[in-house]
Amino acid sequence: MRNLAEKWTAMPDWRTAVIDTPGLAIRSLTGLHQFLVSGDLVAWSKASRIPLQPVGAFGTATGDTCTIQVARDRLLVVSAVPSPVAQGWHEQGFAVTTVSAGLMIFDFEGPACADLVPRATTLDPGKASASAAISFAGMNAVVYRHGERLRVHVDRGLAAYFWTWAATVAAT
């Protein structure tokens, strides 16, 4: 029987994989909890005691827990700790869904990051946009800054493609 696995790019070891070029380093971030909050975001903020400070595309998030706006009534919460609110629907009018296994997080660091962004998206990184969900490298991604670095969340199934894209663009 043919080994069809040969048709696909081997998945990098995300714990150690790094793209390192002059002025740019790209790594995957592991160990962070990610959950989606849908519905009444103010009610969720009260219930979870996490401040509602929505960050849009290329906005700057800070701290161990950040609330990234991905739609009018939906947040992607990225945190060092699990959700303080149980998964599922809550009577206050919101739902919480854990998506930690569904999205890969990539961390872009260095001055050459500014050269990579225009090759990934037509969106002006200097202009505010309410939602961090944008087309990036030809796919739907969640993009924002965390401190001095750029964070990109992509569907886990497309992570190998995104890694190949980033390595190609970083090298040219």
Add this chain to the structure above:
Amino acid sequence: MQLFHCPFCGTRDETEFHFGGEAGNIRPDGADVPADRWANYLYMRDNPKGAVREVWVHMNCGEFFVMERDSVGHEVVSSTSLDGAGHAR
């Protein structure tokens, strides 16, 4: 490339959007809807030349909205969230 305006996110590339049909084409409700009403809903389009009102969706954030634009010159006149757009008009 053309830029469209999502009522929530702001200006984005046209490739992030998907056409949702002519505004005001409301799905018939109920079991006793006559066949010609269903046919109108499913198959009949005004397809005007010039000013149009259309439902679009911003695929990245999932916002549905009504866009008023010109089907000849492609000028976008307005984008209004579906809640406040009076889709049924």
